[in-house]
Every structure is written in C-alpha cells, then in structure tokens.
Amino acid sequence: MTWIKKHLLDIESLTADEIVTVLDTAKAFKAVGERAIKKVPALRGKTVVNLFIEPSTRTRISFELAAQRLTADIVNFSADASSFKKGETLKDTARNLEALNADFIIIRHSASGAPHFLSRVVNASIINAGDGAHEHPTQALLDAFTIREHKGKIAGLNVTILGDILYSRVARSNIWALTKLGAKVTLCGPSTLVPKTFEQMGCRVTHNVDEAIRDADIIHLLRIQHERQRKTMFPSIGEYTTLFGLNKARLAKTKPDALIMHPGPINRGVEIDSEIADCSRSLILEQVTNGLAVRMAVLFLLNGGKGPQEVSGS
Amino acid sequence: MPEANVILDANAIGRALTRIAHEIAERNENSAEVVLVGIPTGGVPIAERLGKILSEIWKQSVPIGSLDVSMHRDDLDQRAAPKIHPTEIPFDVNGKTVVLVDDVLFSGRTIRAALDALNDFGRPKKIQLAVLIDRGHRDLPIKADFVGKNVPTAANEKIIVRENEVTLERK
Numbered sequence: 390m391t392w393i394k395k396h397l398l399d400i401e402s403l404t405a406d407e408i409v410t411v412l413d414t415a416k417a418f419k420a421v422g423e424r425a426i427k428k429v430p431a432l433r434g435k436t437v438v439n440l441f442i443e444p445s446t447r448t449r450i451s452f453e454l455a456a457q458r459l460t461a462d463i464v465n466f467s468a469d470a471s472s473f474k475k476g477e478t479l480k481d482t483a484r485n486l487e488a489l490n491a492d493f494i495i496i497r498h499s500a501s502g503a504p505h506f507l508s509r510v511v512n513a514s515i516i517n518a519g520d521g522a523h524e525h526p527t528q529a530l531l532d533a534f535t536i537r538e539h540k541g542k543i544a545g546l547n548v549t550i551l552g553d554i555l556y557s558r559v560a561r562s563n564i565w566a567l568t569k570l571g572a573k574v575t576l577c578g579p580s581t582l583v584p585k586t587f588e589q590m591g592c593r594v595t596h597n598v599d600e601a602i603r604d605a606d607i608i609h610l611l612r613i614q615h616e617r618q619r620k621t622m623f624p625s626i627g628e629y630t631t632l633f634g635l636n637k638a639r640l641a642k643t644k645p646d647a648l649i650m651h652p653g654p655i656n657r658g659v660e661i662d663s664e665i666a667d668c669s670r671s672l673i674l675e676q677v678t679n680g681l682a683v684r685m686a687v688l689f690l691l692n693g694g695k696g697p698q699e700v701s702g703s
Numbered sequence: 704m705p706e707a708n709v710i711l712d713a714n715a716i717g718r719a720l721t722r723i724a725h726e727i728a729e730r731n732e733n734s735a736e737v738v739l740v741g742i743p744t745g746g747v748p749i750a751e752r753l754g755k756i757l758s759e760i761w762k763q764s765v766p767i768g769s770l771d772v773s774m775h776r777d778d779l780d781q782r783a784a785p786k787i788h789p790t791e792i793p794f795d796v797n798g799k800t801v802v803l804v805d806d807v808l809f810s811g812r813t814i815r816a817a818l819d820a821l822n823d824f825g826r827p828k829k830i831q832l833a834v835l836i837d838r839g840h841r842d843l844p845i846k847a848d849f850v851g852k853n854v855p856t857a858a859n860e861k862i863i864v865r866e867n868e869v870t871l872e873r874k
Contacts (some may be wrong), residue, residue: 689779
C-alpha cells in the first residue's frame with residue numbers, strides 16, 4: 390500500500406491498511422534500534438519541532454529520539470518557556486515555526502482539535518501527540534504494534550481497557566485502532582468514567598471488573614487523569630483501587646496468557662499493584678521501546694506523503 | 704499488452720549465474736572472507752542462487768544476508784515512502800569481502816544507498832558488486848564487478864526479472 394497522508398491527526402481517519410503499513414514500517418525501525426549504529430539518514434536536513442503546549446516527558450523524549458535517529462534536527466518548544474505566556478496565539482506560534490522552515494510540527498495541546506486546526510494554517514506536516522481528551526494516535530499505534538508482536542495478530546483478540554475512559558485520548562485512539570483491526574474491545578471502569586455512549590464506537594461497556602478481564606487477551610490499564618476531571622467522578626482513590634485496581638487476586642482469575650499494558654505514567658498501588666507492574670506479563674517497558682520505533686515509522690511515512698509514487702531507477 | 708522480448712531464458716540465467724559464481728571464486732582466493740548480501744527484493748533470490756553455486760565450488764557454505772536500502776535512498780522526500788523489506792545480516796561484515804547482489808543495475812542510486820547502508824554494519828575489507836543485468840543509463844560513477852548480461856535499453860523500456868525468465872518490455 391502506498392502511504393499518501395501528509396499529517397497524522399487521528400486514528401479515526403486512518404484505514405486498517407494504513408494502520409498496518411505503520412506497524413510494518415515500525416518493525417523495520419525497531420530493528421534499526423537494535424543495531425550498534427542506531428541511526429539512519431532518512432530525514433537528513435529536515436527540521437522537526439516539538440510543540441508541547443501541555444507538559445509531557447515520555448512522549449516528547451520519544452519523538453525527540455525518533456527524529457534524531459532519522460538524522461533530522463529537532464527543537465523543543467514548551468509552554469512554560471514560550472511566548473504563549475506573552476499572549477501569542479497558537480496560529481502565530483506555528484507560523485513563526487514555519488518561517489524557520491520547520492518540516493514537521495509535533496503538537497501536544499489541551500484543546501481537542503488543535504492539531505487539525507494547525508494542519509489548515511501551516512504547510513508543515515502535523516503530528517498529533519495528544520489533543521485534550523480526543524486522540525493520541527502514536528500511542529494507539531505503539532499499543533497495536535506491541536499487541537501484534539506478542540500475539541501475532543490483533544483480529545479476534547479480546548482487549549479490555551480498564552480505567553478512566555471518558556477523559557482518555559489514549560482510550561479513544563486505541564478503540565479506533567483496535568476495532569478497525571478486528572479486535573473485540575471491552576471498556577470497564579466507574580460508570581461515571583465509562584458511559585454507555587461508548588458502545589456507539591463498537592465496544593462492549595461493563596462496570597464489573599472481574600467480568601471485564603475474565604476472557605481478556607490484553608488488559609490495558611489507564612491512569613486516572615486527575616488533571617482533567619472534577620472530584621465528583623468517583624468517591625476516592627482508595628475506593629477506585631478496591632473496585633477497579635488490578636491486583637494479584639484479580640489477575641489470578643484471568644487467562645494465564647493475558648498480557649498487561651499501560652501507557653504510563655503508572656500510579657503504583659492505584660490502578661495497578663506494584664508487583665504486577667514489574668511481572669513478566671507486563672509489557673509496559675516494551676511499549677516505551679516500541680513507541681520509539683513507531684514514531685520513527687510515522688516520521689518516515691509522512692516525509693514521503695507529499696506526492697505520487699515515482700518509479701526511480703535501480 | 705506491452706511488447707515483451709525474452710532476454711534470458713531459464714537455461715541462460717543458470718549459465719550466467721554459474722559464470723558469475725566462478726568469477727567471484729576466481730577473484731577472491733580466500734573463500735572464508737566472502738559473504739553475499741542481496742538487495743531486496745530482486746537481489747535476494749539471486750544472492751541465494753549464487754551462494755548455492757559458490758558453496759559447491761568452495762565445498763563450504765557461504766554466508767548470505769539481505770540489505771534493505773529504503774532508509775538510505777536519496778529521493779525520500781520526493782516520493783511516497785517506499786515499503787521497507789527485512790534487513791538480515793547474521794554475520795560480522797568487518798574484515799570481510801562483501802559481494803552486493805542485485806538483479807538489475809540501472810541508475811546506480813540503489814547501489815550508492817546500499818554502500819551507505821552497509822557502512823552502518825561495519826567496515827568490510829572490500830565490497831564488490833554482482834548483477835544479473837546491466838541495462839546502462841548510470842546517474843552515478845558506479846560499475847559492477849560481475850555482470851550476467853549487458854542489455855542496451857531505452858529509458859522507456861523496463862527489465863522484468865523472474866525466476867526462469869528475464870524480459871524487456873516497452874512501457
């Protein structure tokens with residue numbers, strides 16, 4: 390399949406074929422990361438800007454390293470130290486970055502749709518690194534990559550996403566990606582954070598955690614997004630842990646080959662027992678490794694997505 | 704239907720590969736130093752066939768790898784991203800004579816990319832190039848050490864290499 394998209398704004402607008410193309414390409418870049426020389430010249434001379442208007446460490450560093458391993462130049466632009474504090478609009482900031490000939494702008498923003506807006510006002514390729522509670526496409530792609538690597542497939546698997554779904558862009562992007570690839574997705578958490586309306590996205594919704602994880606091949610845990618919610622969504626952290634936290638007793642009642650994922654940062658002792666986070670069934674650190682490969686693949690594909698395939702000589 | 708002329712049939716391909724293998728053996732006295740690296744997709748099956756013939760000549764197995772050059776191409780921002788094929792080099796290239804193998808030599812840009820890509824795996828003692836077909840029209844100063852057949856072509860013609868047949872087609 391030929392990749393023709395210029396931006397990666399969300400998973401919703403990708404086809405299953407496009408998702409698989411990213412995963413296949415990422416496989417090759419994961420192999421690059423395992424070599425003595427972990428760098429290739431694919432994006433030599435390109436300029437990438439990390440425009441992080443909302444704080445992030447792991448995603449920013451992952452994109453930074455991905456760009457560097459492709460030989461691009463990357464600059465970081467964070468909200469604290471920037472002109473946002475001086476009242477500049479997002480559009481003006483982006484136009485300034487473009488005036489510096491940025492080829493890619495990777496944006497994280499607390500407002501849903503900010504990347505889509507940018508893609509209409511600048512010429513650079515835009516990559517959504519998380520916009521509000523909307524989407525976090527590279528997270529879903531790295532999760533799909535990790536699942537496929539361990540289970541050999543995605544179609545037909547039972548994937549349970551457990552936690553704060555309502556405020557989670559990771560959940561939304563994962564739901565799109567997994568359902569497009571044929572997985573059966575179950576959502577579980579407090580009823581205030583997992584409303585039945587998610588059934589419209591093709592998922593099963595339940596508020597009983599034991600039932601939700603019993604037949605799961607993948608248990609995907611999400612952090613409670615304290616920063617995005619009011620205190621009225623559930624009584625207390627302690628009660629959440631008691632009712633929905635993944636502990637040894639609950640894990641014992643799952644399929645023995647069920648694997649555990651978490652996009653990080655994890656809150657040990659809240660949504661996941663500390664021991665479980667470090668056990669052999671946890672893929673949490675592999676997700677980080679795979680995130681780098683997936684982000685390299687995304688940059689590589691978008692770099693070419695500017696015109697039709699040309700057949701050039703051997 | 705495009706007009707197609709058969710340039711090599713199955714027997715002729717077999718003879719050409721046998722001759723190339725003997726030339727590789729003649730050029731490289733120390734057989735233990737030689738490894739073959741095919742360039743996907745067309746070069747990989749040819750490297751495997753050459754490896755088989757060479758191991759019969761030398762009475763020892765010849766290491767074979769594959770080297771994808773997509774990430775080292777010089778036209779990545781001018782075209783849709785190429786499909787990346789597996790790179791498998793299950794041996795140390797340092798101090799070895801690497802024979803790069805491709806099916807068709809045309810502009811030379813793939814080989815330039817391959818030289819760069821190979822560099823990431825180490826410092827071979829020597830690099831040589833074997834191709835089944837050299838069709839001319841070079842953009843770069845690159846020349847094959849071992850050639851199955853030189854085929855004069857026009858720019859609008861296409862060489863199609865299959866397992867048992869090589870044809871020249873007009874677009």
